[in-house]
Amino acid sequence: MAEEASRPFAGLSDVSIPEDIPVEGDISVPVGASRRDDEYSTLDEPVKETILRDLRAVGKKFIHVLYPKRSSALLRDWDLWGPLLLCVTLALLLQGGAADSDDQGGPQFAEVFVIIWFGSIVITLNSKLLGGTISFFQSLCVLGYCIMPLTVAMAVCRIVLIGGSGTVSFAVRLVVVTASFGWSTFASTAFLADSQPPNRKALVVYPVFLFYFVIGWMILTFSPSQ
């Protein structure tokens, strides 16, 4: 064994390395997959890059809701950041109205939260029980993102209410809320419709309609404190 091992290095047995030449080199095995690994490993990137990537994904989904087409982009990469952001914004905007009265006032922060999340979960369970092929979190994602028109309407309503709370402002608010409610329902139906069995579509769409109707009602009846 020693003879076979020493034959390739036979000529080196009398080579001596002087001590003043530093021995250095790169002991690395060139593997072709290291490049691909670098793309997936996000441990080394700066924090700003991480946050921006998530924000870009959320923003892309907002644009999908603004121009709803029958696409599966919203369904493929679901995330719940957008719904959380919208829910917190909506609940905060619904505060500050009649806050001084005890129980005759508008919905509390927790009530808005519970209605939105619990309502979404119930609608998702309903669509799955009726035989839908959409997954649980995908459906939550779609329902949450489609609240965006209603949140925009809430912001518009608060701006209109600064100007006054007479009949004209009520008419403007009614038009805005109705339009955004229709937009929300249409957008969510465009995303959810393909995943339902064809003879049960109306059974799945009706709870979505009811859900956005209740949220629209909460927005419309928001009255600022005097």
Add this chain to the structure above:
Amino acid sequence: MLFFFQLLGGHKPTSGFWTFEYYESFFNVDTVQVLDRVKGSVLPLPGRNFIKHYLRSNPDLYGPFWICVTLVFSVAISGNLSTFLSEMGNPAYHYRPQFHRVTIAAVVIFMYAWLVPIGVWGFLTWRQGSERQIGAYSFLETVCVYGYSLFIYIPTSVLWIIPFEWLRWVLIVVAMVISGSVLVLTFWPVVRDDTKLMAVATVATIVVLHALLAVGCKVGERATLSCAAFISTVFNTRLILPRFFSFRCISSRQPSTYLHQLPPHRLFKHWSLNNTDHRQEVLAGRQEMKVVWNHRQKNYVSIIIQNSDYCHCEASDMSWDVCVCVCV
């Protein structure tokens, strides 16, 4: 909890309650079927049993659940709107959304839609004992018919916004009649085999509870609760103390129809003479006898032979509760 799940799946025990398919079996309906059932609950035709005609052993939970949710929100919203309209001329009134109405309405309606069917189903099952008659309804069918019967209250609550008192009372009465008749038409064929008293009492209870729900939404919680307390006291007295009620002989001239409805048990005649107990099997022939149904032993035993038209149940324990006069 396990018993509750077995209760729900009483008609289709295919998979365990921990699987998703178990709950999918309760949602096995199409749009057309749901619309058909809603239509059947709004137009009750005599002779059309809701369960037999529309459900056809495919009860669902979709209709009851979403009808209850819609009813909760429509009652809360229309109550809020009617308050707003009635106080519109009042300058001191400042509009409030009154969101607590939703919570109250949700509690009341969901409790009604679940607890009352449990009570009715339990009562009907207990009354029939171990005999599985054809007319016995499963728990899910009872919940289903109660849920669909609430549908008529949704347009009623929307029309409540119109601020005319007489119109509101007319709407309530119409809704109560329609919805109550759906329930009565469903449950009458089942209780009709029972004694007339219990049949009428059962149906009356169903109707009264339904009326309480309708009136409660109108006049407010406090009046409804006191009314409900009064009625339940009367009802419990009636159930707990039957021995103080004596039964009149039902008929002595129409025996054959009634006798056919009795289960085929042998009829015996007991009497005591000189401190000796005698027992004799009733032979066919013209005889007047009093027959009593014993719930414990599940047979007909005749107790006392009397000549007058009244027969009193003289036994002191609770197992005797019906007294029927039959001519053989």
